[in-house]
Amino acid sequence: xxxxxxxxxxTPQETGxxxxxxxxxxxxxxxxxxxxxxxxxxxLPPGASIRQALEKISSRHPRLARALWDQRGSGGLGPNLEVxxxxxxxxxxxxxxxxxxxxxxxxLTGQYVGG
Amino acid sequence: xxxxxxxxxxxxxPRVLRVDLTQGRLWDQEYPEQQWRGLLxxxxxxxxxxxxxxxxxxxxxxxxxxxxxxxxxxxxxxxWGTGGLTVVTRGAMTxxxxxxxxxxxxxxxxxxxxxxxxxxQGASPDWVYLHIGPRGAALxxxxxxxxxxxxxxxxxxxxxxxxxxxxxxxxxxxxAGENRVRFAAIQGDYGHVASKNGVGAVMGAKKLKAVAISxxxxxxxxxxxxxxxxxxxxxxxxxxxxxxxGYIYQLGTLPVVRNLVKLGxxxxxxxxxxxxxxxxxxxxxxxxxxxxxxxxxxxxxxACGMHHCHMSVIASGPNAGKIVDEPEYEGWSGCGWTIxxxxxxxxxxxxxxxxxxxxxVNEFGWLTGWAMECHEKGLLTREQLxxxxxxxxxxxxAEKLLDMIVRREGFGDVLAEGVKRAAExxxxxxxxCAVYTMxxxxxxxxxxxxxxxxxxxxxxxxxxxxxxxxxxxxxxLGLPPRINPYDPAEVPRxxxxxxxxxxxxDSLGSCIFTTRAPLDTLCQALNAITGWDYxxxxxxxxxxxxxxxxxxxxxxxxxxxxxxxxxxRYGSTPVDGPGKGLAIGEHWxxxxxxxxxxxxxxxxxxxxxxxxxxxxxxxAEAEEIWG
Ligand code: SF4
Numbered sequence: 001x002x003x004x005x006x007x008x009x010x011t012p013q014e015t016g017x018x019x020x021x022x023x024x025x026x027x028x029x030x031x032x033x034x035x036x037x038x039x040x041x042x043x044l045p046p047g048a049s050i051r052q053a054l055e056k057i058s059s060r061h062p063r064l065a066r067a068l069w070d071q072r073g074s075g076g077l078g079p080n081l082e083v084x085x086x087x088x089x090x091x092x093x094x095x096x097x098x099x100x101x102x103x104x105x106x107x108l109t110g111q112y113v114g115g
Numbered sequence: 116x117x118x119x120x121x122x123x124x125x126x127x128x129p130r131v132l133r134v135d136l137t138q139g140r141l142w143d144q145e146y147p148e149q150q151w152r153g154l155l156x157x158x159x160x161x162x163x164x165x166x167x168x169x170x171x172x173x174x175x176x177x178x179x180x181x182x183x184x185x186x187x188x189x190x191x192x193x194x195w196g197t198g199g200l201t202v203v204t205r206g207a208m209t210x211x212x213x214x215x216x217x218x219x220x221x222x223x224x225x226x227x228x229x230x231x232x233x234x235x236q237g238a239s240p241d242w243v244y245l246h247i248g249p250r251g252a253a254l255x256x257x258x259x260x261x262x263x264x265x266x267x268x269x270x271x272x273x274x275x276x277x278x279x280x281x282x283x284x285x286x287x288x289x290x291a292g293e294n295r296v297r298f299a300a301i302q303g304d305y306g307h308v309a310s311k312n313g314v315g316a317v318m319g320a321k322k323l324k325a326v327a328i329s330x331x332x333x334x335x336x337x338x339x340x341x342x343x344x345x346x347x348x349x350x351x352x353x354x355x356x357x358x359x360x361g362y363i364y365q366l367g368t369l370p371v372v373r374n375l376v377k378l379g380x381x382x383x384x385x386x387x388x389x390x391x392x393x394x395x396x397x398x399x400x401x402x403x404x405x406x407x408x409x410x411x412x413x414x415x416x417x418a419c420g421m422h423h424c425h426m427s428v429i430a431s432g433p434n435a436g437k438i439v440d441e442p443e444y445e446g447w448s449g450c451g452w453t454i455x456x457x458x459x460x461x462x463x464x465x466x467x468x469x470x471x472x473x474x475x476v477n478e479f480g481w482l483t484g485w486a487m488e489c490h491e492k493g494l495l496t497r498e499q500l501x502x503x504x505x506x507x508x509x510x511x512x513a514e515k516l517l518d519m520i521v522r523r524e525g526f527g528d529v530l531a532e533g534v535k536r537a538a539e540x541x542x543x544x545x546x547x548c549a550v551y552t553m554x555x556x557x558x559x560x561x562x563x564x565x566x567x568x569x570x571x572x573x574x575x576x577x578x579x580x581x582x583x584x585x586x587x588x589x590x591x592l593g594l595p596p597r598i599n600p601y602d603p604a605e606v607p608r609x610x611x612x613x614x615x616x617x618x619x620x621d622s623l624g625s626c627i628f629t630t631r632a633p634l635d636t637l638c639q640a641l642n643a644i645t646g647w648d649y650x651x652x653x654x655x656x657x658x659x660x661x662x663x664x665x666x667x668x669x670x671x672x673x674x675x676x677x678x679x680x681x682x683x684r685y686g687s688t689p690v691d692g693p694g695k696g697l698a699i700g701e702h703w704x705x706x707x708x709x710x711x712x713x714x715x716x717x718x719x720x721x722x723x724x725x726x727x728x729x730x731x732x733x734x735a736e737a738e739e740i741w742g
Contacts, residue, residue, distance in 0.1 A: 025377070026401050027362040027370050037401065067358030070596045079589060079596040080359040084377055087693045091599025109377045110362055110370065111597070112566065112585065 018044045020053060020104045028081060028108045031064040032057075044100065050085060051096045053106060068108070082111050127336065131160075132230045132252055134245060136321050137178055137237030141252050144234075152647060153732070156187030156231055157622035158214045159657060161203020162664035164234055165212060166736075171672045175207040175313065176295065176320040178238035184286070184301075184326060185232035186222030187624030188644050191335040191417075193347045195354070196629030198223040198417025200286070200309065201621050206579050207297045207313025208478070208533055209554040211669035214578040214621065215311035218424075219304030220284040221328060222624045223417040228252075228331035239322040244287075246276070248329035257324035264471035265289045265302040272327045281417065287325035288315030289473025291521050295319045296531040298478040302470055305414065306424065306440030310475040312556060312579030313533075338646035346640045350632045351420060360631045362402070367423035367628075368444035370402030372452070378600070379565030379693030382448060384455045384507055385484030386550055386562060386684055389692025395457045400447075408459055411441060421628060431460050439467035446470075448560025449480025454487055455507035465510045465517075472521045481550045481557045482520075482534040483513050494545040501525045533557070535682070550685045553678040556580060558685065565694040567606045568598075571706055574681050575610070577665035577674075583613035588633045591651060592616070601694070603702035604709070611713035615658025622661070660731035663723040666716065667736060675721040679707055 022042050029038040044053055058065035070078040076096065077083065083090045084107040090096065100106075129151040131144045146154070154160045161183040173179045183203040190197050200221040206213030225231070228247050235245075242257040260268050269285040276283060286303030292315035299315030302308045337343050355364045362370050375381040379389050391397065398404055409427035416424065425441040442450065442463050450469060451462035469476050483505075489495040490505045497504055501519055505512045519527030529537050534557060538549035551557050556579040563570035569581060576582030586609060589596055594612045598605040620630045623641065630637060634651040641649045669675075680686065680703070688698040699706075711718040715727035728737035 025370070025373055026403060027374075031358060036403075037398075063358070072590055072596070074596070076595075077597050078358075079586060080357075082378060082597075084693065089378060089600060089693060092601055092697065107377055110374050111359060112371070112374065112378060112380065112561075 016046065018046050018048055018100060018102055020044065020100050020102075020106055022053075022057060023105060023107045025109045027110045028064070028067075031067050032061040047099055049097045049099055050083070050090070050094065050106065053100060054083065054096075080111050082109050083107070084109065127229065127333070129231050130229060131232045131234055132247065134233060134235045134252075134254070135237045136235060136239040136243065136254070136323060139239070139254055141254070152645075153657070153660075155619075155622040155657065156185045156190075156624055157201035157216075158203060158618045159622035159661050160185050160232055161201060161214060162212070162618075162661045162668070165203060165205060166664045166668050168236075169205050169668070173205065175205045175210060175317055178321070179236060180205050180317060180320075182235040182314070182317050182321060182323075183232060184221075184235070185624075186225050187231070187622050188641055190222035190231075190624035191226035192337060192644060193344060193418060194625060194629070194640060195347065195351050195421065196416055196419040196626030197624055198284075198419075199624060199626050200225075202301055202309040202314045204314055204317045205672075206311070207295075207299075207316035208556050209312055209579045209669075209674065211554065211672055211674045212578050212665040213312030213314050213317075214618070214665065215309040215314055215580065216621055216627070217286070217301065217303060217307040217309040218416040218419075218626045219286075219307035220281045220417045221286060221303060223281075224284040224328040224330050226335055226624075227333055228328060229333040233326065235321060235323065238320060242322050242324050244272070244325040244327060245323065246327045246329070248276075249331040260287075260324045261293065262290060265473050266305060266471050268325050269303070269305060272325065276327065276329060278329050282330045283327060285325055285327045287473070288318040289471060289521075291315060291473045292319035293324070294521060294523050294531070296474055296521060296523070297536070298475045298533050300473050300475050302473050304416070305426070306470060307416070308470060308476075310477070313475075315473055337644050339643040343640060343643040346636065346643055350629070350636060350640065353632050353636075354421070354629055357631070360628070363423065363628050364421050366402040366406060367421070367441075369405045371444035372400045372405075372447050373397060373402070375561060375565075377693070379689060380561045380563070382453045382480075382484075382550075382560060382562040385453060385481070385488050385548065386564070386687065387488065389562060389565070389689050389694060392457060399459060405447075405459055406441070409441070409463065414440070416626065419626070419629060423628065427463065429460055429464055432464070434460075434464045437464070437467075439463050440470060442466040445476050445560045449476035450510065450513070453480035453484045453560060454510075454513055455484075456510045456513070457508065458510070461510035465514055468514055468517055472517055474517070474521070475557075477560050478533055478557050479517065480560060482530055482537065483516055485534050485538060485545075485549045486516065486530070488548050489541070489545045492544065492548075494541065494543070494548075499526050501527070547683045549682055551682045552685065553680045553682065554579070554674060562689070562694075563685070564687065564689050564697070564699060565692075566600050567603070567699050567706075568600060568610050570681055570686070570699060571606055571710060572610045575679050575707065575710060577662065577669050582617065582662065582665075583610050584617040584627070586613060587616065587631050589613075591634050592655070601697045603706050607706045607709035607713060611710050614714055615655055615662050617658070618661035619654045619658040622657070656731050659727070660733060663728055663731060663733055663736070666721065666723055667740060670721040676707075676711075676718060
């Protein structure tokens with residue numbers, strides 16, 4: 001899925017890179033051209049923020065980018081997807097510009113629209 | 116007993132069928148177009164009718180309560196999902212306004228008979244059903260339909276009226292309505308339910324078993340046909356392709372279970388946990404997997420291209436081979452997760468039983484989950500439960516409980532009053548386990564401790580359910596595209612800011628899933644149909660006016676700010692999961708105060724403030740309330 005997926009590799013100290021796990025449910029993964037739920041590892045520069053991770057992932061998938069970001073130019077997230085970092089919705093413990101840590105888990109899921 | 120029907124071809128005046136069940140009298144009421152512009156249909160018409168015609172002393176089961184079953188200007192047009200109805204009345208759960216919607220073919224069929232709405236008053240001495248068709252409207256004997264469930268009534272009337280499929284729309288309230296189960300719903304067209312605030316109990320109190328509408332031959336007149344066709348394409352294209360609604364187009368609300376658990380908003384075992392059980396594979400609850408777990412075929416409503424409603428065949432277990440309506444998310448919640456049932460086949464079967472008996476699946480879920488928890492804790496004995504060993508997740512035991520409730524048998528008579536009243540009846544520790552609002556309603560099938568805006572909306576709303584609803588096109592209302600759902604400052608801003616938009620949608624005669632479009636686009640469609648020049652501003656004023664009428668109706672009935680609270684369990688703090696430790700209770704009073712200020716309501720009396728009333732054209736009401 002991701003060209004940055006690590007199949008093997010050392011500790012962050014050894015690689016000088018930061019690795020986080022990204023999870024998408026079926027609906028979100030379909031925006032990235034996949035079928036079914038998706039989980040992969042994303043490699044980022046040390047100290048990368050949640051925003052940087054999301055920008056990197058969404059830059060590979062225009063439909064995902066359109067769904068993820070506010071299309072009215074606020075620079076923030078749009079109304080369609082929810083971002084959860086380590087089980088907390090964005091805004092609870094961390095913001096878009098908070099730094100990521102090794103093995104953090106980013107979950108992208110559909111924004112709740114009723115039902 | 117028979118009403119007069121006229122066939123109009125173009126620009127007929129809006130027409131309402133009035134029915135007095137006490138006297139067995141039917142008559143037509145026509146509205147001047149300018150007045151109708153301020154009512155539209157659905158929630159707008161209903162709010163006006165109950166405010167004007169149902170005084171505070173008229174209880175939900177009093178014959179003079181009104182039961183409004185209305186469609187709106189979109190009905191019968193090529194716009195997607197325009198077969199719906201809105202039911203407005205004084206509801207049995209809160210004793211205040213009810214406004215609840217269902218889809219199917221009702222609206223399209225009603226429109227084809229030349230009517231826009233039905234307003235029912237009085238109570239029949241004997242069980243009757245109302246039939247409306249190309250040759251008129253009439254009340255007919257329904258003694259042979261007594262005890263029949265909603266699907267059976269539909270089948271019986273198909274035989275009797277020699278029509279089926281979209282040629283006949285039938286809405287009834289099942290055995291639950293007959294026995295005045297307080298949370299009885301109104302269900303029709305095999306699986307579409309107007310479920311909130313006990314509207315089926317009102318129907319039952321009137322001894323009205325069903326409303327059946329045979330498709331008529333009155334053409335739907337449209338001001339600008341090509342323009343409407345174009346807008347229908349724009350709206351449906353948007354619903355199909357918008358990243359926020361695309362999954363509803365493909366799978367309806369099926370993906371919501373897996374979605375909500377990640378957000379800490381899936382109610383598991385009556386709010387006792389937010390953790391997905393380790394022994395339940397997540398894959399079987401993915402949206403596509405749920406659909407594919409049963410043989411299925413589409414069962415879409417009038418003029419709807421969504422891949423949403425389906426008929427399914429139970430694949431395994433003792434009910435294998437039986438046909439059911441594919442559950443909505445609310446069914447998976449109320450007949451599944453809320454009661455600890457994690458087998459989709461069992462939950463789907465139970466959901467079908469609930470629909471046929473005709474009770475609100477949300478209330479049933481909270482009631483059953485509460486009873487299961489109380490049974491586990493020894494607060495409700497097996498003897499009290501009529502010998503049922505009501506264990507978490509046991510859908511068969513829940514089905515037996517449903518039968519007890521619907522027949523009001525033994526303790527079922529207490530449970531038939533809903534979870535708030537049943538918990539108050541038991542009292543003590545049991546009271547603290549029940550999920551409800553102090554007004555007497557229950558939340559939808561979510562854990563609102565992970566969706567603070569929905570708890571605020573449910574507890575403060577005037578209609579016995581969500582009143583503002585989920586955000587749609589928030590930029591139009593000056594709202595942010597997304598908020599942290601636990602933010603005590605942003606939550607009241609969004610709930611108050613959205614107030615009225617849903618009432619506008621619910622007055623158009625369409626489905627909320629197919630009207631997830633900017634207000635401006637919806638107004639263009641309305642104008643193409645009517646020739647008016649409606650704007651988003653007028654739509655919002657309309658919605659706020661409707662909200663004011665519902666609220667004023669409630670407050671003058673004694674439902675004021677002192678009831679703007681969740682129950683202890685409903686407003687509790689999650690002990691695990693994504694919302695662990697995030698305590699809404701600490702912020703409640705401040706959020707309520709902010710909401711009142713932003714919505715323009717008086718926090719002491721609860722009434723809409725005079726400036727707000729005047730700004731939405733309710734000058735007489737401002738005078739009446741404030742002098
Ligand atoms: S979206 Fe679903 S409920 Fe709404 S009209 Fe279409 S099929 Fe019916």
